[in-house]
Amino acid sequence: MKNYILLFIFLCVKNFLFSQNLTLEKELINLFSGKGFTNASVSFSIIDVEANTLIAKYNENTSLVPASVMKILTTAAATEILGPKKRFETTIQYNGKIDSNCVLHGNIYIRGGGDPCLGSPFFEKHYKNFISNWADSIYAFGIHQINGNIIADASLFSYDVPATWPWADIGQYYGAIPSGLSIYDNTCKIEFNTGEHRDSTHIACFYPYLPELEIDNKVKSANVNKDFAYIFGAPYDNERKIKGAIPKNQEAFIVKGAIPDPAYLAAFELEMELRNKEIKINGSATSLRKLNEKANLKDRKNITKTFSPSLSEIINITNMVSMNLYAEHLLYWIGIAKYKSGDQGSGATALIEYWKSKGINTEGMFIYDGSGLSRFNAISSLQLAEALKYFRNTKEFMSFQSSLPIAGKSGTLKNIAKGTSAAGKIMAKSGTMDRIKSYAGYIKTNTKKDYAFAIIVNNYTCTHDEVKKVLEKFMTKISEN
Structure with missing residues (x-):
């Protein structure tokens, strides 16, 4: 009899919960x-x-x-x-030989390790002065002159553009494509000065500085309260067209877009920092993709590494x-x-x-x-x-x-x-x-x-x-x- 009572109670509770869930549904x-x-x-x-x-x-x-x-x-x-706890690493490397006069007869490489957030504003303290630190490490390693290039190596990841992403998204900051050597969230900021309604706008500056970038600005001032500008341009292409509207009568209004070639930008910034520290370079910034070369890691030696924050x-x-x-x-x-x-x-x-x-x-x-x-x-x-x-x-x-x-x-x-x-x-x-x-x-x-x-x-x-x-x-x- 006791078992029947327990079974009855169980069925009643089960039916109540089922009814309650059905009501919620x-x-x-x-x-x-x-x-x-x-x-x-x-x-x-x-x-x-x-x-x-x-x-x-x-x-x-x-x-x-x-x-x-x-x-x-x-x-x-x-x-x-x-x-x-996984951390991603970016490695500064060289090939060739360093002579007794501290001259490198070879190239400096930035080997991208698939770090998604190298130099990101979200982790500003973590990466503080990382480009300068790379240059200091190269000098401290005994390289005071480089008879070669500064080469970005982003070959860990495919260079392909995501095939199913809308063309209208790829030029925007949220459509920045991944790179084996990403930098600054692969995002640039463009400052606009605007006038009255329907006036043309003026680009005051953009940062980080992107060498060779050409912008066709078709953005108008308008009676809007947020960014309605759209950036069009393919990855690895230095031509950008910007259309749409942004708020009128603004100074330094920011529109964010995707960096066309983040790996090359990393090499360019390191080149500029090395020259600023009076390290002579006979070559220039480039990338394996631009040179159409594959990575030959056996010929390289490490100088220093930069680690990302943890995966969590x-x-x-x-x-x-x-x-x-x-x-x-x-x-x-x-x-x-x-x-x-x-x-x-x-x-x-x-x-x-x-x-x-x-x-x-x-x-x-x-x-x-x-x-x-x-x-x-x-x-x-x-x-x-x-x-x-x-x-x-x-x-x-x-x-x-x-x-x-x-x-x-x-x-x-x-x-x-x-x-x-x-x-x-x-x-x-x-x-x-x-x-x-x-x-x-x-x-x-x-x-x-x-x-x-x-x-x-x-x-x-x-x-x-x-x-x-x-x-x-x-x-x-x-x-x-």
Whole structure:
């Protein structure tokens, strides 16, 4: 009799929880019944991590364009594959011989080690005076004259341009392509002075200084309150056209763009620093790509190395501010770890295989980059939620979780659920592109449950602010469960 009573209680509790979850699911689905979602594709999945139960779902297996929540898959995999303490190194090398008069009869090389953040403003203290330090190390090594060139070696990564990235994105700072020798986040800043409405604008300067850069400026002053300028130009091409509009009557208004050839810029800056320190150079700055040469590491000797911050620090910036460049570097490194090939295709294939090996059903998972900038990417909310559930039980989880923005407090979620009971309980990555909005991460509920969740919305017709408010309600409602 006692066993029957216990069974009855168990079934009652189970039915209550099922009914409660069904109610939550219906309430969440109803959020997308408005006119702005009539033509939209919506997919969401919510998993109770401890119970290993899918408690609410909608079109959970539908593959949609994820935008920047793609970084969840990339950064989590990189954390486990490479390790949170991994550091990337940039090496100053030389070939040839140094004679008794301190003359190098050979070249100086900057061997890029795939460091995504060399010289980044995010790590300014870490890299302080790194170019000057390289020059000092060369002099201290006994090289006071160079009868050769300063050669950038970015051959660790492919030189190819990401095939599925929109042309309109590649010239922008957020579309800067990865390089085996990246520098300054591969981003330059262009200062504009503007006049009255519809006036032409004047470029005052740009920094860092990019040798040989030519800019065709078609930007107009306008009655706008933010940057609507667009930069067009291919990687490794020194010609740039800038079109669009920026606020009128401004001085030193900044527009950010991609550095055309970051590896060459690194060599150029080192050349200038060496000359400034009165080290004579008979050659000039160049790169293996420009020379159409392959790396011959056997002929080189090391002078000094510069190490990056730890991978956990880099991933923190990647997810907190949604840094596309860093995510692409990590994808290339995943490709190197699996196939010894630093390119987008190898990295994407290795990333899918990684998640498949962790028990994720990768059917319908299409990955073309690591950041989410490609509209060829397609994944389902269930795949994202399952990946998050898996990572919740790994030893690297705390390192990964700390990289996620917190609702109402940090990163891209700083203004989400601010001042509500959900603030501080949602830790998630956001994704935003034209007609795409997404979130994926973890939610701690009012009843102390831990949920892994993902939601992707494609092709909504309401405004960006309107869809953002709906998704804010979505996450808040989950936290109240």
